[in-house]
Amino acid sequence: DWDRIHRVNARGTFFCLQRVARELIDSGQGGRIINIASIAGKGYSGTSNAAYAASKGAVLALTQIAAHQLGRYDINVNAICPGVTRTPMSQATMVQRSQNLGIPMEELEEQRNANIPIGRANEPEDIAEMAVFLAGPGSRNITGQAFNVDGGLVMH
Template identity: 45%
Template sequence: MSKGLAVVTGAGSGIGKAIAKRLAKDGFSVGVTDINQAAVNATISEINSEGGIAKGDVLDVTNPESISAALETLEKEFGKLRVWVSNAGVSSMNHFVELTEKDWDLNMDVNAKGVFLCGQIAARKFISQQEGGKIINTASMAGKQGNVPFLSHYVASKFAVVGLTQAMAHELGKHNITVNAVCPGFVATPMQTRELEWEGSLKGQTPEQVKQGMIDVTPLGRLETPEDVARVVSFLAGEDSNFITGESIAINGGAYMD
């Protein structure tokens, strides 16, 4: 029997895909959402082929109508919402003095406003159901410390997610809604592959040299995997985390300790 509907944004690849697959394995009916329809279809296919239950829809986290429409479609298929994971994110890189307003706006719109809009719509749904719920946001190691090269706009967006998570948790606790965030470190994803090239170009290094630098500052001695993040999201989505809220949990192999 399904544990109910868990919606994951940005589930077409990387961390979001791993989260969607893990929540399906945990027994949730998973709403796979992403801006890319082909990526949605691919994740659904993998989940269903592995014995899970998943359907999906295109979702633009910067558009409230798109979020609401996707949720409505998924509820018709799977019933009441139980877990919402705001994972969709973007990045770009440049020296602070070379960043454009377009760079700033894209990162803030997707990474920060997207979490706000999705969280608001999910919270309204949970409140109307009067049965509590769980909201999990993807922040970043860069949401806890700004000593990150060429990512000042991204850092700002992820600090916003950490603060918003706390504010949401404070207001929504009376409705038995927990709100937490995960803060991944150097995760081996398609996004990171692009960032290795960008950072290497800006530093005059090869992508492999940049990658090795990440490993060197990680006490556990390896890059993080999307599944490392998904395991913690699984915990936050389950009953064992029922008395945890407002936390932003570091998952970075010790690369940054707070």
């Protein structure tokens, strides 16, 4: 459902970003804003849901515009673009696909991982590690960027 997906992903991100930006500006200390987008928003061809891809593309646009507007307050705005990530929701989808296709779960996972250059899906911790980096001092001059954490599915 287009509207629901955009309400959650695009509007939700916008309102959170707006609120955090106000708090950071008022503090006068600068800070970091990290949005979660997706490789789907960068045109990853394995995406089957156009509404989802468009909503994550909107998150990428918000990230860049906010980086331009908030830089003068020493606020960095970046995005993380996860690829295939093993979460309870994604695993439930895999179980359903396995049942629908009549393929054992292990075989379906092997097929999926064969398309990932490093041969494995993300764990949630992989995304968290990128967030820790972007929130830390090593990223003080990084803003307006969208970092893929996807095992090489999208290389740009």
